[in-house]
Amino acid sequence: MAKGTPTPWPYTLIRLLFQFTxxxxxxxxxxxxxxxxxxTGKxxxxxxxxxxxxxxxxxxVTSVPSNA
Structure with a gap:
């Protein structure tokens, strides 16, 4: 499995807000x-x-898996 860069915390915060909405x-x-x-990477x-x-x-934003 390819390894990508870590997800920035602002993106994670916005994703949680969108999921709640x-x-x-x-x-x-x-x-x-x-x-x-x-x-990841493709x-x-x-x-x-x-x-x-x-x-x-x-x-x-909320439906695409975060590990992709």
Whole structure:
């Protein structure tokens, strides 16, 4: 397994804030096909296709595994 740089603490703090916000507004979020995200160090394009692009940014930050 490739080793990446450690996650900065501000990113972790923002991610926790986003997770709390999404939990309040949406309750349960189901992530499909997360196993397709490659290991650390391999490039990947992740995009969301919804009408509300502001919510998509929150969902992508909180849904992509932190070890990827």
């Amino acid at each position: 999404l939990k309040v507004f949406y309750g349960t979020i189901v992530v499909s096909n997360a196993h397709f995200i490659p290991e 490039p990947c394009i992740v995009c969301a296709n919804h009408s509300n692009s502001l919510t998509d940014a929150l969902l992508l």
